[in-house]
Amino acid sequence: DAKTTQPPSMDCAEGxxxxxxxxxxxxxxxxxxxxxxxxxxxxxxxxxHGLKNNETNEMASLIITEDRKSSTLILPHATLRDxxxxxxxxxxxxxxxxxxEGTQLTVNP
Amino acid sequence: DGGIxxxxxxxxRKEGQNVTLSCEQNLNHDAMYWYxxxxxxxxxxxxxxxxxxxxxxxxxAEGYSVSREKKESFPLTVTSAQKNPTAFYLCASSTxxxxxxxxxxxxxxxxx
Numbered sequence: 001d002a003k004t005t006q007p008p009s010m011d012c013a014e015g016x017x018x019x020x021x022x023x024x025x026x027x028x029x030x031x032x033x034x035x036x037x038x039x040x041x042x043x044x045x046x047x048x049h050g051l052k053n054n055e056t057n058e059m060a061s062l063i064i065t066e067d068r069k070s071s072t073l074i075l076p077h078a079t080l081r082d083x084x085x086x087x088x089x090x091x092x093x094x095x096x097x098x099x100x101e102g103t104q105l106t107v108n109p
Numbered sequence: 110d111g112g113i114x115x116x117x118x119x120x121x122r123k124e125g126q127n128v129t130l131s132c133e134q135n136l137n138h139d140a141m142y143w144y145x146x147x148x149x150x151x152x153x154x155x156x157x158x159x160x161x162x163x164x165x166x167x168x169x170a171e172g173y174s175v176s177r178e179k180k181e182s183f184p185l186t187v188t189s190a191q192k193n194p195t196a197f198y199l200c201a202s203s204t205x206x207x208x209x210x211x212x213x214x215x216x217x218x219x220x221x
Contacts, residue, residue, distance in 0.1 A: 036210075043113075043199050043212030044152070087151065094207035096142070099151035 004088045009104040012082075018075040020103055022088030025069045030092050033064060035073045037084040038102070044087065047073065078107045111136045115200050115213035122194075122220050130185045130216045132200035139205035141183035145169060146197040146215075155198075158183055159205055187218065194220045 005023040012018040024033065034049040048055055048062045050071075055062045061074040075082055087102040113134045122128045134141065140159045144152035154167030158177040172191025177183055183202075187194045200213040 041197070041215065041217070043201070043214050045212070046210060096154065096157065096207065097152075097201075097210055098154070099144075101149070101151045 004090055004100055006086075006088050006100065006103045008101065009106070011106050011108060012075075012078045014080060014107055014109050015077055018078040018082065018105055018107070020073040020075075020086050020088075020105060021070065022073070023070045024088070024090045027068050027090050028092075031090050032093055033062065033068075033071045034089040034091065034097070035060070035062065036087045036089065036097075036099075037082075038087070039081075039084045044099075047086075078105075080107050080109065083107045113200055113202055113211055113213035115198075115216050117216060118214065120216055120218045122218070124220055125189045126220075127189060128187050128194075128218065130187070130198055130200075130218070132183045132185065132213060133181055134183075134200075134202045134211070135181060136202055136209075136211060137180075138202035138209070138211070139180070140203045140207065141177070142201040142203075143167075143173070143175065143183070143185045144199045144201065146199060152199060155185065194218060 032049050032051050035047040036044040038044040048060050050062045064071045083106050085102040085104050087099050116131045142157040143155040146152050153169050155173050156167055156175045158164035161180050164175050164177050174186045198216045203210045
């Protein structure tokens with residue numbers, strides 16, 4: 001699976017958009033970009049995934065660059081409950097999930 | 110509601126004792142997984158099973174054992190051979206094709 005690089009931590013003001021970057025310069029054509037988050041002392045939660053096109057669901061939007069070497073997860077109106085570790089994972093569809101250290105997002109009042 | 114249940118949430122054991130962590134799912138998923146998480150780190154795969162009566166070692170299987178006698182259940186035994194067993198343990202399940210990963214709420218094991 002391709003390696004991903006994420007900043008270790010980010011801060012965001014409540015109500016503002018949170019933009020979490022992820023670099024995956026060695027991504028292969030059959031690898032998807034997945035995002036999960038883990039609130040403290042809980043199990044990870046699926047957020048969104050995509051291959052080439054931008055994706056949006058009720059939780060977030062995923063923007064993937066045209067060359068697919070990086071992506072951004074966008075939480076449009078961050079709340080205090082969005083404080084969590086966010087994991088960007090690149091893998092072929094159907095293979096096992098492998099976690100890095102992720103980005104600790106802290107949403108401040 | 111469908112989901113994964115891990116029990117207990119907190120577990121304390123004395124050094125040298127084996128301990129078994131429970132994981133049950135009612136999602137009708139074929140595949141199940143055990144991960145370990147240490148403070149400030151990501152999850153590491155211990156064991157996984159894609160079908161009943163079959164399982165494979167993950168990245169850090171030494172000192173652990175599993176069984177998969179039923180589709181719904183995938184218990185993990187932390188043996189006395191595991192040198193640093195204190196950690197947060199997470200169970201997950203997915204379809205056999207690796208879709209729909211769902212995680213339990215975890216068991217925090219402390220060995221004293």
